[in-house]
Amino acid sequence: xxxxxxxxxxxxxxxxxxxxxxxxxxxxxxxxxxxxxxxxxxxxxxxxxxxxxxxxxxxxxxxxxxxxxxxxxxxxxxxxxxxxxxxxxxxxxxxxxxxxxxxxxxxxxxxxxxxxxxxxxxxxxxxxxxxxxxxxxxxxxxxxxxxxxxxxxxxxxxxxxxxxxxxxxxxxxxxxxxxxxxx
Numbered sequence: 419x420x421x422x423x424x425x426x427x428x429x430x431x432x433x434x435x436x437x438x439x440x441x442x443x444x445x446x447x448x449x450x451x452x453x454x455x456x457x458x459x460x461x462x463x464x465x466x467x468x469x470x471x472x473x474x475x476x477x478x479x480x481x482x483x484x485x486x487x488x489x490x491x492x493x494x495x496x497x498x499x500x501x502x503x504x505x506x507x508x509x510x511x512x513x514x515x516x517x518x519x520x521x522x523x524x525x526x527x528x529x530x531x532x533x534x535x536x537x538x539x540x541x542x543x544x545x546x547x548x549x550x551x552x553x554x555x556x557x558x559x560x561x562x563x564x565x566x567x568x569x570x571x572x573x574x575x576x577x578x579x580x581x582x583x584x585x586x587x588x589x590x591x592x593x594x595x596x597x598x599x600x601x
């Protein structure tokens with residue numbers, strides 16, 4: 419079975435993520451919020467690092483339920499800086515609460531996010547790793563709008579990765595077994 423050439427096949431968890439999640443369009447608000455936060459945690463690191471810690475992130479951040487995360491106290495967040503089950507970067511940890519508070523202020527976060535790609539996935543036809551990009555005009559606009567709305571750790575590269583992950587952009591290579599995802 420042919421998969422995207424960037425995928426480390428020696429990591430079954432990564433293969434499962436690629437095959438069942440990456441590039442699959444999602445309109446689940448909790449999942450979209452989770453992915454924004456996890457992509458922010460990944461900034462400067464590898465996605466593999468975050469993927470291995472995702473279940474623990476879900477545990478300590480109330481399964482990324484924005485209303486619960488928004489109410490987390492400074493004391494709760496300070497304790498997480500010592501938790502090896504997540505990335506122990508103080509500002510990234512604090513940003514999860516800040517992002518939850520910003521998320522709750524959006525009238526309809528799902529439609530708002532999807533409007534940056536015209537409501538449907540952008541399907542690219544990459545042929546090799548050298549064809550991949552790390553930003554786009556859409557990720558630039560999304561990043562700028564999220565920062566204006568009060569989000570943190572949402573740079574344009576991070577938002578392009580978010581858009582790929584949640585299926586707003588389908589960047590599976592043309593020969594990948596997962597290229598045709600439901601819209």
